[in-house]
């Protein structure tokens with residue numbers, strides 16, 4: 001286990017070793033399980049960061065002198081949101097919404113529910129919705145109609161990834177990080193059944209875990 005450092009740079013006395021042997025024997029939540037979930041790396045860490053830096057520059061230039069509010073869509077967009085805002089060279093505020101299509105399948109049902117609404121009023125604000133991935137577009141389309149009704153000064157979307165082949169409904173997306181093929185991806189915030197968000201890169205979900213319906 002790596003030893004945490006201290007803010008002054010001094011080393012911390014090492015923690016007693018923990019015994020993970022039992023869970024690793026069973027393959028339950030071991031590093032091996034996490035690695036088995038990914039069949040291939042689609043976007044590695046440095047490629048992600050390079051592109052996010054470019055997006056940060058674009059957004060900073062476009063929103064200079066405006067009243068930028070980033071609206072992150074929980075939970076998938078948290079990594080992207082955090083890295084993107086670190087790259088902004090202008091002031092911004094943030095807020096979050098949680099929306100859900102039902103179930104744990106890899107397909108969007110198109111039935112969307114607000115689980116957590118924004119804390120603040122967006123009327124008259126320059127709102128930039130930060131999304132992890134646009135698949136069918138159904139979730140985002142619902143969200144955009146909902147936010148538009150609150151009369152922001154402007155409303156645009158910044159999505160880390162889109163799968164153009166899967167689009168069922170046209171949603172204008174101002175900023176796109178990566179166009180990806182029709183594969184189910186995990187990592188860098190994206191989950192399969194709530195797991196694997198912590199992978200620091202975007203990988204393709206291994207076929208052995210893809211449900212029949214996908």
Ligand code: IMP
Nearest residue numbers: 108134135136137138139184185190191
């Ligand atoms: P849509 O409504 O079909 O566009 O689905 C959008 C939402 O489904 C995204 O915000 C993700 O939460 C989820 N999603 C779509 N594709 C993937 C994927 O490949 N991996 C993980 N989540 C996905």
Ligand code: MG
Nearest residue numbers: 075076190191
């Ligand atoms: Mg999701």
